[in-house]
Amino acid sequence: MSTVAETQIKLTPEHDARPGASVRSRLQDLLPKIVLAPSFAATIVFVYGFILWTIYLSFTNSKTFPSYAITGPRAYQRLWRWTFESDPPSSWYTSITNMGIFGFLYILICLALGLFLAILLDQKIRGEGVLRPIYLYPMALSFIVTGVAWKWFLDPGLGLEQTLHQWGWTSFHFDWIKNKDFVIYTVVIAGVWQASGFIMAMFLAGLRGIDGEIMKAAQIDGASTFQLYRRIVIPLLRPVFLSAFIVLAHLAIKSYDLVVALTSGGPGGSAWLPSNFMYEFTFKRNEMAVGSASAVIMLMTLTAIIVPYLYSELREKPR
């Protein structure tokens, strides 16, 4: 491609009339598309093609190896049946209820904490330059590292419980990480720890973007600080709420590493999310069709959230 780059052609409207030049200039016209083509083709094949492939597999009875004879929606029927199998809970039931708990709490707490910290930091704080990076650094860490650190911190025999016992609070009891009913909440804690600083940064950027005149005008009108935030600032932050929600929802549905590193799946798989379910069923339990079906369900969920968002984002400014 660099050879094409070296050939200097005038792109002025009046092209040379010679045939050679017109081929070259046509090539020059096509060049942008040629440059973009490999990336676009890769996206088509490796994203959309592979998604179709996964969908196809979910309608077969593939076990350890892919089989390509369509056998109907059996995998989905099994997942559907498992959806209501709560006693004893099927892995799928556990995974999707965990997704509900984790998704709801993770998004809600991250938004609340992020907004709260951003408002606090926006009060002309000395040392903001020190505090902001401290809140945000977990985002630079791998979920595996986060998981290892929190696993240690939450371990009843080593971490917080042990420490408080040593300090004399012997009745303190905190073994969520070993408890199959509560282990998912430890994933929420570690997840919030990791992402809330980032959400804070998003809100802070939003706050800094608000026109100071509006704030001043409201203050002159006698609005209290609380009113100012509730009536004026937070409504103005709506786009940030939306972006933050999208980011968090997308992170939540994709969460996989954290569960593995923090809980190794939890006692009896009790900390699984659908992502873990997919991985285990596809690669460990030789239930490829069921694994694929669960991947399709994850994708559909994300699509339902992302596509309307992208559509409105890209439509808004038809430049």
Place this chain on the structure above:
Amino acid sequence: MSTVASPARPASSGVSARTINRIVIYGLLALFAIFYLMPLFVMLVTSFKTMDEIQNGNMLALPQSPTIAPWFKAWGETCVGLTCAGIKGYFWNSIKMVVPAVLISTLLGALNGYVLTKWRFRGHTLVFAMMLFACFIPFQSVLLPMATILGSIGRFGVTLQNLTGFNFGLGNSTVNLVFVHVVYGLGFTTLFFRNYYEAFPTELVKAAQVDGASFFQIFRRIMLPNSMPIFVVTVIYQFTNIWNDFLFASAYAGTGDVMPMTVALNNVVNTSTGVVEYNVNMAAAMIAALPTLIVYVVAGRYFVRGLMAGAVKG
């Protein structure tokens, strides 16, 4: 944190109320700073303790007799699965994977962004939307087909090896992971550059065109010199993402000598032979975290900007 009283200007009436207000704010901020720093602190402190001190001491206490032996052990001796040669090999695996993957995906992203803003064609929005959506898909939905394809490529590589004595990198785990990360990172890098170039004055490009500059000349002479910030942002973003990836790494290079750092770390921590050496585990975790942490400390501003660019529309 310095809970110094606020720079309270002596407002006529509510001085004390204001001071209390400031103290509460600083107190809360300090409390959250502790919350965010705690796990890192515990990890760091533990990695310098002896096992004896860990078992009998307090998690938050500073090491009585600091030792860097756990770090050396993690680097060169600890067991990952059955091989006990430390994590150094896996660290280099990650480096070898990250550097090419970041460079290729960033460069392609820059070119894509350039085309999608300055050389628009019919349907450019659709093309961009399709690439953008690819950023958000759960990778579980492409995991299995990619595994199948990589498997076939690997077998083809073996055939080539037998025929020509050289496999051209086909079937090599590092090459595979570079490929995977480039393909699934393209959406983000394209997004970054597209949004950045969107704000770049098109008149400049037009003027250069009239002056007879070609597609690549404009890119090299006009776009690139003005793209330094977004390059830094994209490189950092991609570096962090790829270094920290676990799903692809465990699916396509999950065992043996080819594991990247994250997978190896998870194995170190979950290796259950003999006594669990927490100090070594923590040192290993710190080593795995260091590259991204250093980047964050050195270029945090750009890191944040990258996250934002991915989240807030440009």
